[in-house]
Amino acid sequence: MSNVYVADKPSAAREGRPSGRLLEVEDLRVEFRTRDGVAKVINGVTYHVDAGETLAVLGESGSGKSVTAQTIMGILDTPPGFVTGGEIRFHGKDMLTMSAEERRRIRGEGIAMVFQDALSALNPVFTVGFQIAEQFRVRRGMSRRDAKKRAAEMLDQVKIPNAKQRVNEYPHQFSGGMRQRVMIAMSLALDPEVLIADEPTTALDVTVQAQIMDLLGELQRERQMGLILITHDLGVVADVADRIAVMYAGRIVEEAGVYELYAKPAHPYTIGLLESIPRIDEKGQQLRTIRGLPPSLLRIPTGCPFHPRCPMAQPVCAEKVPPLLQLGSTRASACHFAEELVKRD
Amino acid sequence: MTESILEVRDLVKYYPVTRGIVFKKTIGHVQAVDGVSFDLHKGETLGVVGESGCGKSTLAKVLMHLEKPTSGGVTFNGQDIYKLGAGGLRRLRRNIQLVMQDPYTSLNPRMTVGDLIGEPFEIHPEVAPKASRRQKVQELLEVVGLNPEHINRYPHQFSGGQRQRIGIARALALRPEIIVCDEPVSALDVSIQAQVMNLLEKLQDEFGLSYIFIAHDLSVVRHLADRVAVMYLGKIVELGSEEQIYERPTHPYTQALLSAVPVPDPNSRHNKAIIRLTGDVPSPTNPPSGCRFRTRCWKAEEVCAREVPLLELRSGSDHPSACHFAEKREIVVSHEAGELTELPTRTL
Numbered sequence: 001m002s003n004v005y006v007a008d009k010p011s012a013a014r015e016g017r018p019s020g021r022l023l024e025v026e027d028l029r030v031e032f033r034t035r036d037g038v039a040k041v042i043n044g045v046t047y048h049v050d051a052g053e054t055l056a057v058l059g060e061s062g063s064g065k066s067v068t069a070q071t072i073m074g075i076l077d078t079p080p081g082f083v084t085g086g087e088i089r090f091h092g093k094d095m096l097t098m099s100a101e102e103r104r105r106i107r108g109e110g111i112a113m114v115f116q117d118a119l120s121a122l123n124p125v126f127t128v129g130f131q132i133a134e135q136f137r138v139r140r141g142m143s144r145r146d147a148k149k150r151a152a153e154m155l156d157q158v159k160i161p162n163a164k165q166r167v168n169e170y171p172h173q174f175s176g177g178m179r180q181r182v183m184i185a186m187s188l189a190l191d192p193e194v195l196i197a198d199e200p201t202t203a204l205d206v207t208v209q210a211q212i213m214d215l216l217g218e219l220q221r222e223r224q225m226g227l228i229l230i231t232h233d234l235g236v237v238a239d240v241a242d243r244i245a246v247m248y249a250g251r252i253v254e255e256a257g258v259y260e261l262y263a264k265p266a267h268p269y270t271i272g273l274l275e276s277i278p279r280i281d282e283k284g285q286q287l288r289t290i291r292g293l294p295p296s297l298l299r300i301p302t303g304c305p306f307h308p309r310c311p312m313a314q315p316v317c318a319e320k321v322p323p324l325l326q327l328g329s330t331r332a333s334a335c336h337f338a339e340e341l342v343k344r345d
Numbered sequence: 346m347t348e349s350i351l352e353v354r355d356l357v358k359y360y361p362v363t364r365g366i367v368f369k370k371t372i373g374h375v376q377a378v379d380g381v382s383f384d385l386h387k388g389e390t391l392g393v394v395g396e397s398g399c400g401k402s403t404l405a406k407v408l409m410h411l412e413k414p415t416s417g418g419v420t421f422n423g424q425d426i427y428k429l430g431a432g433g434l435r436r437l438r439r440n441i442q443l444v445m446q447d448p449y450t451s452l453n454p455r456m457t458v459g460d461l462i463g464e465p466f467e468i469h470p471e472v473a474p475k476a477s478r479r480q481k482v483q484e485l486l487e488v489v490g491l492n493p494e495h496i497n498r499y500p501h502q503f504s505g506g507q508r509q510r511i512g513i514a515r516a517l518a519l520r521p522e523i524i525v526c527d528e529p530v531s532a533l534d535v536s537i538q539a540q541v542m543n544l545l546e547k548l549q550d551e552f553g554l555s556y557i558f559i560a561h562d563l564s565v566v567r568h569l570a571d572r573v574a575v576m577y578l579g580k581i582v583e584l585g586s587e588e589q590i591y592e593r594p595t596h597p598y599t600q601a602l603l604s605a606v607p608v609p610d611p612n613s614r615h616n617k618a619i620i621r622l623t624g625d626v627p628s629p630t631n632p633p634s635g636c637r638f639r640t641r642c643w644k645a646e647e648v649c650a651r652e653v654p655l656l657e658l659r660s661g662s663d664h665p666s667a668c669h670f671a672e673k674r675e676i677v678v679s680h681e682a683g684e685l686t687e688l689p690t691r692t693l
Contacts, residue, residue, distance in 0.1 A: 060534040060536060061534055176397075177625055178625070205396035205397055205626075206396070206602060206605040206606055207396065207601060209605065210605040210607075210621060210622075213607075232534065232535060234535070235609045237609075238607060238608065238609045238611045239608075239611075239614050240614075258611045259611050259612070262612075272536060273535055273536060276535060277539070278539075278565050279564055279567075279608070280563055280567060280603065280606045280608060283588070283591075286543055287539040287542055287543055287568065288539070289536065289539040289543060290539075293504050293507075294536075
């Protein structure tokens with residue numbers, strides 16, 4: 001099952017769905033007002049996802065990748081989190097200025113989310129069938145019985161064996177991989193156009209991770225969903241993504257197609273990340289590392305947030321924030337020396 | 346071959362499963378580790394890989410003598426460690442130390458870094474006289490790449506990677522010969538993980554340490570290990586050098602495991618041979634008869650349900666494998682073109 005579907009994606013595939021940009025995030029800014037001060041968690045994030053496309057948002061802990069997703073879903077804890085600027089447009093309409101009711105209608109049907117830890121995301125005192133069926137009852141006005149039947153169908157779609165029986169079981173009766181399938185079934189129940197998967201396989205073993213990623217890819221192709229895959233795993237990204245946005249300290253530092261990015265990263269942070277992972281397919285020598293630590297979001301360095309750790313840093317990097325500039329038509333990088341990086345051999 | 350420093354023979358650890366509160370009745374056993382044997386050589390790194398629930402961490406606890414095994418033995422420098430008295434055990438602990446997975450919960454938040462790293466000296470005062478302890482701790486901080494001036498800080502003032510360095514410094518304090526690392530980098534971010542892995546390698550060269558490196562991340566283990574043991578449901582299914590396991594695996598489980606690891610190179614997505622296992626790992630309370638992997642194995646035949654395959658050298662292979670039908674498979678993690686293996690699942 002090689003993932004050859006990548007190339008023939010955009011135009012042909014969009015039948016039945018409205019065309020144009022599905023979801024656009026523009027210059028989003030979020031801060032957390034804490035006792036220790038204001039943490040600027042997201043400092044101008046811009047990305048978009050189209051129908052049938054997989055955008056991977058790559059970053060380490062604290063880079064703001066999950067907070068961006070929470071803000072899109074409208075589940076940001078306020079306080080301490082506050083959106084201080086930017087737009088999130090779904091089919092061209094800004095969700096941040098919508099009424100709560102309008103926004104609620106998009107949630108589930110327009111945009112749905114799969115969380116990392118399925119055990120804590122599911123309610124332990126209700127059967128999984130009830131939790132999935134609830135959406136059909138509330139949003140589609142179905143009877144209890146029909147809703148439950150639909151819930152069993154959903155479980156069947158995510159390839160849970162004996163779906164008819166298992167629909168009556170509780171979350172603790174499922175294994176980790178099966179629980180994640182339940183989560184996926186639940187998020188897909190209302191047939192969303194965009195699915196945000198926040199580290200969907202991080203808590204799973206590799207053989208199960210492979211099953212879940214296959215399943216997500218399959219369902220996405222069937223439904224022509226836009227998929228935002230939030231992860232820190234460079235291996236998973238290489239396997240499934242079409243485009244990648246690399247985040248660091250609440251900013252996108254590089255955005256590119258998956259082949260370009262792995263072949264020739266155009267930001268020193270991306271280069272550092274790719275060099276610092278041990279690889280399964282070769283026995284390497286000493287690993288290169290990125291020196292130092294990610295910055296505290298309470299005290300983000302001036303200029304380029306990566307400059308204290310950057311091997312290429314020049315005086316200008318500490319003074320001026322490098323904007324995310326286009327390099328050619330398909331990629332962008334937020335480094336003062338991006339052009340030189342792309343030109344190198 | 347260099348001499349063995351640790352010999353593990355037929356190690357078994359069962360945990361009873363009980364029912365009832367007053368009249369406890371044992372209704373079964375979790376067979377966490379079931380007949381594990383291997384040697385650890387001086388100065389080498391033995392990687393132990395497997396999925397959650399395969400018994401990796403129980404193995405670490407039993408090797409550390411934190412738990413008594415149900416049966417079997419571990420010999421350290423010619424002595425059975427489970428037959429040692431209190432004094433002997435205390436001397437043993439100087440030589441085998443543990444680095445734990447979670448740097449957030451394994452350090453007491455109310456102790457300073459100096460107290461944390463210096464505590465081993467309280468228990469083993471013969472290693473460092475009281476007057477020199479502070480200096481020793483500062484040396485250790487320097488060795489693991491932390492600022493010696495931070496000796497009076499508390500764990501919460503450090504990041505995850507730095508805390509893991511504190512854990513490593515504490516394990517090094519008594520100059521052990523063996524360090525058991527239980528998932529030492531899995532809680533860390535990618536860029537920090539590389540720093541800690543390099544540190545572990547540097548320390549091994551500097552102090553001639555032997556590591557037992559337990560991890561679920563096969564790429565990390567490949568990078569650090571000289572030899573690798575693959576575990577499934579409490580048993581070692583394949584044991585060999587890093588190259589033998591990663592380039593020429595013969596056990597179907599090893600092959601499936603390697604095949605499932607995503608390669609960080611998008612060009613490999615078109616031509617990677619993929620073996621996909623179906624289902625989940627069975628419960629260790631009631632493992633399948635015969636070969637424990639047979640319920641998920643595409644090669645399983647009737648003999649697999651009947652006979653437990655021993656970990657032994659099989660024909661056509663250069664390292665031991667616990668499969669009746671062990672055979673080489675070249676394409677597992679290579680980039681060469683290969684077909685997807687269809688997996689007919691058989692019920693026995």
